[in-house]
Amino acid sequence: MDRLAPTRARTFAGPAADASTATGRRYRATMFLAVATCVLVPAYTIRWHLGPLPTTILENAILLTFAAFVLESIRESVRPIWHTRVTLPALAFLIAGAISVFVAPDHRAAAGLYRAYFVEPIGFGLVLVNAVTTPRRALLIAVGLALGSVVAGLANSAVVVNALLHHAYDVVQTPPVVIYNTANAVALYLVPLVAFAGAVMLHWPGRIERTVAGAFVAVGVVCVLLSFSRGGYLALAAVAIGLALSHRFRWLLLGAGVVAAAGLLIVPVLRRRIETEINFSDPHNTLVGRSHLWDAALQMLRDHPIFGAGLSGFATAIAPYWNATHPDRFTYPHNIVLNFWTETGLLGVVAFAAILGATFARAWRGWRNSDVYWRTVHLGVLLALLAVVVHGLVDVPYFKNDLSLEFWALLSLTFAVGAGSLSSAHAAAATQTSSPSKTAAP
Structure with a gap:
């Protein structure tokens, strides 16, 4: 862990000590809007136009949060912190995304994805790096994400249960959905939050929070099971093992x-549902289809190794390599490495790997x-990223509005x-520029 200046070391004494520091009282309006934004994450599906520009509820909530952050920084004479161990990889990731806009066959569509998957979530994460001044505030961000996920998860589960009760759904087929376009999206969003909540359940001192x-x-867990996402099951198993190993009663x-x-x-x-995935002769086995897709994606990347297909370009670029009579059409290759390679090129792959590496290392040191x-x-973030990586072996764990914002929100914690x-120099500077307040923030 980075060493802190003595004036900042008090923030490690727990919520009570955090509340007594000036930094624990900053950015109250920003935090309120940030939590509200987290609740609204699944509402990115509600879209409209402001003049010629498409927008969403989620995007407007992010912009309001950022505006509050700027205003409070000015009012409280606080110089925002932007330099962490993930800053340079994040900048490289932004550059890779910008290049991919120009590489993409549809520049307009790619620019929209760049804004939604790169600029906005990374900007939101930067806000949280500065606004999350206490562990309780970190918990509030997770609670906001969890509330939104519960609404989406329960709504989807209700549709699935209704279909099962009326014998309208065969579990080897694609499950019915609501809010999201696929049931896998429910598991992709929920499992990282289950991981974070599991860490709180096992290790947070307060009984109410646990x-x-x-x-x-x-x-x-029930919502993930009813999503029938086998990648979600795999990620859930990895999280369960990680949670068990983190506890002193690990063997139990x-x-x-x-x-x-x-x-x-x-x-x-x-x-x-699981038997179909271990029976490679079953026509509903998705791993067989995934392997064919990965082969085609690798063939395409051999011809476009540096820049890939560009943002939103995979469906077009893969066409010459994909069986034209195959019933399935894909917008991503459904593997975390291939996803970033095709969308953002080699620079994006390296940058995202560096982001993951820096975050895993920081979270591990924090946990220890x-x-x-x-x-x-820190343990919650560590296990959430584990879920992202494991599920990403067979799916697309980042390139959606909700998943990209969830990723950067959790990472920022x-x-x-x-x-x-922060470094001791940054911590000292932040403490010196803090303004007094009489009311403690959560």
């Missing part, structure tokens, strides 16, 4: 996890060295001002 987190884990928890998994396999619809509050936050990610 209870609420446990309730969310229970609801989230691992044993309980094995028993729970065995119990779930007794459920006919779940067993049948911080106080009980912040170490829980481990680099937040209050988490001690």
Whole structure:
């Protein structure tokens, strides 16, 4: 962990000490709007136009949050912190995305994706790095994301259960959906939040917080199971193992996890859904289709190795390499490495790998060295990113409005001002420019 100046070291003493510092009282309006934005993340599907420009509820919430951040920074005479260990990789990622706009066959569509998947979520993450000054504020951001995910998850689960009860859905087929376009999107969004909540459930000192987190884990797991996303199941298993290993009763928890998994396999619809994935002769096996798609994507990348296909360009670029009679058409190659390679080129792959590496390293050090509050936050981020990577082996864990914002929001928590990610020079400067206040922030 980066060393802090003595004036800043108090932020590691827990929420009570955080609230007593000037930094713990900053950016109140920004935090309120940031939490509201997190709640509204699934509402990116609600779109309209402002003149010729398309926009969404989520985009407007992000802009309001950023405006509040700028105004409060000016009012409180605070110089925002922007330099962390992830700053340079993030800049390289932005550059890779900008290049991909010009490489893409449809520049207008690519520019829209660049704004939604790169500029806005990274900007939102930068705001959170400065505004999340206490572990409780980090928890509030996670709560906001969780509330939005519960609405989406329960709505989708209700549709699936209704279809099962009326025998209108065969579990080997694509599940019915609501809000999102695919049921996999539910699991992609939910599992990282289940991971974060699981860390709170096992390690946060407060009983109320642990209870609420446990309730969310229970609801989230049910929603993931009813999404019938096999990639989601895989990510959920990885998270469960990580949570068990983080606890002193790890062997007991691992044993309980094995028993729970065995119990779930007794459920006919779940067993049948999983059996199709381990039977490579089953026509509904998606891994076989994925392997063919990956082969075609690699063939395409051999011809476009540096820049890939550009943002939104995969469907066009893959056409000469993909069986024209194949019933499926894909906008992404459904693998985390191939996704970034085709969309952002080699620079994007390297930049995103550096972002993951820096965040994993920071979160691991935070988990090992911080106080009980912040170490829980760091563990939550660590396991959330594990879920992203594992699910990304067979899916698209980033290139959606909700997933990109969730990624940068969670990542920002481990680099937040209050988490001690600043150098001592930055910490001292931030403390000297702080303004007094009589009211403690959460």
